[in-house]
Amino acid sequence: xxxxxxxxxxxxxxxxxxxxxxxxxxxxxxxxxxxxxxxxxxxxxxxxxxxxxxxxxxxxxxxxxxxxxxxxxxxxxxxxxxxxxxxxxxxxxxxxxxxxxxxxxxxxxx
Amino acid sequence: xxxxxxxxxxxxxxxxxxxxxxxxxxxxxxxxxxxxxxxxxxxxxxxxxxxxxxxxxxxxxxxxxxxxxxxxxxxxxxxxxxxxxxxxxxxxxxxxxxxxxxxxxxxxxxxx
Numbered sequence: 001x002x003x004x005x006x007x008x009x010x011x012x013x014x015x016x017x018x019x020x021x022x023x024x025x026x027x028x029x030x031x032x033x034x035x036x037x038x039x040x041x042x043x044x045x046x047x048x049x050x051x052x053x054x055x056x057x058x059x060x061x062x063x064x065x066x067x068x069x070x071x072x073x074x075x076x077x078x079x080x081x082x083x084x085x086x087x088x089x090x091x092x093x094x095x096x097x098x099x100x101x102x103x104x105x106x107x108x109x110x
Numbered sequence: 111x112x113x114x115x116x117x118x119x120x121x122x123x124x125x126x127x128x129x130x131x132x133x134x135x136x137x138x139x140x141x142x143x144x145x146x147x148x149x150x151x152x153x154x155x156x157x158x159x160x161x162x163x164x165x166x167x168x169x170x171x172x173x174x175x176x177x178x179x180x181x182x183x184x185x186x187x188x189x190x191x192x193x194x195x196x197x198x199x200x201x202x203x204x205x206x207x208x209x210x211x212x213x214x215x216x217x218x219x220x221x222x
Contacts, residue, residue: 004152043114043200043213044153089152100152 002027004101006090012107017080021104023073023090031093035064035075038087038103047075047088080108112136116201116214123191123221131186131217133201141204142184143211144168144176146197153200159184191221 036044048064087103155168159178
């Protein structure tokens, strides 16, 4: 069964610190992997999209990595800000069928 | 601002009542989607419309119907609401082959 699992479920860090969120997937076939940010009460917003051949992709302070051999991805947030408090969702595209992870809830404390 | 607009933002229904969730996009996208989001779970696709005039079932279509009224609008109807349909519903749009999905801000539905 196609699955996307994220860890941790939730994470609290202090403002200014870095953090890394994990995503493991068992999805076939694989088209691309996406990371979304979802603020409370809002719809998801795309952060990065990586195809099979891409290992790393950055969007400002967000850097996503992809290891297609081990079927793992990570999202690294550098110098966190209060506005980074949100849920971060890993999504794997399998021939236009999106398999969504449950997300990691990140809380940034001042 | 360009985007996806959903109405209403909040709704409380009694079991057995019906209602329609409205969605409109102004980006001229061909594809539109309805998802539901439940606590601790990933988004699940209810129905989608690859282009005007077509609709297809997603992962969890039971209890729902959809209408692609025109290229801009895609509505979701609950004919006889059940407590299991308590959820947050998101509409999204995209271009086929385009990686970017644009989501609305959601409708929080409670069925009592």
